[in-house]
Amino acid sequence: MADATASTRRPERPLSPHLQIYRWSVTMFSSVFHRATGIALGAGTLLVAWWLIAAAMGPAAYDDFTAVAGHWFGRLVLLGFTVTFLFHLLNGIRHIFWDSGLGFEKPTARFTGWLVVALTGLLTLAVWVAAYASMGKF
Numbered sequence: 001m002a003d004a005t006a007s008t009r010r011p012e013r014p015l016s017p018h019l020q021i022y023r024w025s026v027t028m029f030s031s032v033f034h035r036a037t038g039i040a041l042g043a044g045t046l047l048v049a050w051w052l053i054a055a056a057m058g059p060a061a062y063d064d065f066t067a068v069a070g071h072w073f074g075r076l077v078l079l080g081f082t083v084t085f086l087f088h089l090l091n092g093i094r095h096i097f098w099d100s101g102l103g104f105e106k107p108t109a110r111f112t113g114w115l116v117v118a119l120t121g122l123l124t125l126a127v128w129v130a131a132y133a134s135m136g137k138f
Contacts, residue, residue, distance in 0.1 A: 025110070025113075026110055026113035026114055026117065027109050027110065027113050029113070029117075030091055030094075030113045030116060030117070033087060033091075034087070034088060034091045034092075034095075037084045037085075037087050037088040037091075038088060040080075040081075040084045041081075041084055041085060041088055044081040044084060044085070047077070047078075047081060050065060051065055051069075079124070079128065082124050082127055082128065083120060083124050086119075086120045086123045086124055086127075087116065087117075087120040090116045090119050090120055090123075091116050094112050094113075094116055097112075
C-alpha cells in the first residue's frame with residue numbers, strides 16, 4: 001500500500017522572485033510610480049472639479065475652497081498633485097518615445113528614468129516658486 005501523503009503532497013517548486021528579491025532600479029520605480037500617479041490623477045481631478053464648481057458658484061463657495069486649499073494640509077495635497085501631474089506627464093512623454101521604438105537600451109532607459117525624476121523635481125519647484133511669486137509671497 002502506497003503512502004497516502006506522498007501522492008497528495010505538492011512537489012517542491014522554486015518560489016518566483018518578487019520585489020524582495022530584485023534590487024529596485026529607476027526603471028522599476030518609474031513603471032510602478034507611473035501607474036500610481038495615473039490613479040492619483042484620477043482622484044486629483046476631483047480637486048480640479050471642486051475648484052471649477054466653487055468658482056462658478058460664487059465668492060462664498062470659492063472662499064471655502066481657498067480656505068481649504070490654503071491650509072497647510074491643503075497645500076501639501078496640492079504639492080502632491082503637482083508632483084503627480086508632472087511625473088505622469090514627463091514619463092508619458094518617455095513612453096511616447098518607447099512607442100516609436102526609441103530608448104529601450106539599458107543605459108538610455110536608466111538615463112531617461114533619472115531625467116524624468118530630476119525634471120519632475122525641478123519643474124515642481126519652478127511651478128511653486130512661480131505660484132508664490134504671483135501671490136506676492138516672495
